[in-house]
Amino acid sequence: DVKVTQSSRYLVKRTGEKVFLECVQDMDHENMFWYRQDPGLGLRLIYFSYDVKMKEKGDIPEGYSVSREKKERFSLILESASTNQTSMYLCASSWVGRQGLRGYTFGSGTRLTVV
Amino acid sequence: QKEVEQNSGPLSVPEGAIASLNCTYSDRGSQSFFWYRQYSGKSPELIMSIYSNGDKEDGRFTAQLNKASQYVSLLIRDSQPSDSATYLCAVANAGGTSYGKLTFGQGTILTVHP
Numbered sequence: 001d002v003k004v005t006q007s008s009r010y011l012v013k014r015t016g017e018k019v020f021l022e023c024v025q026d027m028d029h030e031n032m033f034w035y036r037q038d039p040g041l042g043l044r045l046i047y048f049s050y051d052v053k054m055k056e057k058g059d060i061p062e063g064y065s066v067s068r069e070k071k072e073r074f075s076l077i078l079e080s081a082s083t084n085q086t087s088m089y090l091c092a093s094s095w096v097g098r099q100g101l102r103g104y105t106f107g108s109g110t111r112l113t114v115v
Numbered sequence: 116q117k118e119v120e121q122n123s124g125p126l127s128v129p130e131g132a133i134a135s136l137n138c139t140y141s142d143r144g145s146q147s148f149f150w151y152r153q154y155s156g157k158s159p160e161l162i163m164s165i166y167s168n169g170d171k172e173d174g175r176f177t178a179q180l181n182k183a184s185q186y187v188s189l190l191i192r193d194s195q196p197s198d199s200a201t202y203l204c205a206v207a208n209a210g211g212t213s214y215g216k217l218t219f220g221q222g223t224i225l226t227v228h229p
Contacts, residue, residue, distance in 0.1 A: 031216075033216070033217075042219055042220070042221045042222060043159075043203070043219045045216065048216060090158055090159070092217075094217075104149065104161065104205070104207070104217055105161065106151075106158040106159050106160075107158060108157070108158050109157070109158040111156075
């Protein structure tokens with residue numbers, strides 16, 4: 001089974017801190033994604049990456065950046081954490097075969113609280 | 116119009132009944148369709164994927180896809196209290212520059228009561 005591992009399950013940070021959320025997948029997937037999930041707003045795509053050193057903005061990239069230096073690792077960076085970034089953060093990875101998207105798997109999530 | 120819409124919940128069914136969850140999507144180029152189950156405080160877990168028109172069965176779960184009507188559904192037979200969760204419909208168009216992004220519906224909360 002594909003494994004997507006997020007480094008922290010729970011995280012508490014102070015306003016203004018720089019925060020790194022790490023995600024590692026073990027199945028050589030090309031595509032990796034960062035979402036946040038909030039009650040009533042569903043899953044919202046922050047950034048995604050389709051190759052090493054490549055990144056694309058999702059629907060809500062403001063206040064975030066990403067880094068993908070190796071294929072298996074995709075990091076989400078909160079440049080200066082704010083209380084409105086308190087949320088559940090979910091990483092996912094996928095690959096696309098000839099017949100379409102395959103293997104879209106989520107990590108266990110990081111619940112970030114900014115105080 | 117939202118890209119992926121699910122029937123509004125919450126949905127409550129008695130134990131042993133069939134739960135029916137529905138989803139419509141707007142992008143006719145969509146090629147891959149998924150149902151995820153998410154328990155409170157947990158991450159989404161893939162339970163069914165379907166790529167061509169018709170029915171796909173896996174245990175108590177059946178996914179149905181009708182591309183002409185842009186409609187995908189999930190039936191849960193013999194519903195159990197452990198099926199109580201939020202069910203997310205997700206759709207992908209893997210062509211072009213979409214890079215296999217999934218578009219999610221808002222989710223339907225299902226409660227199975229004993």
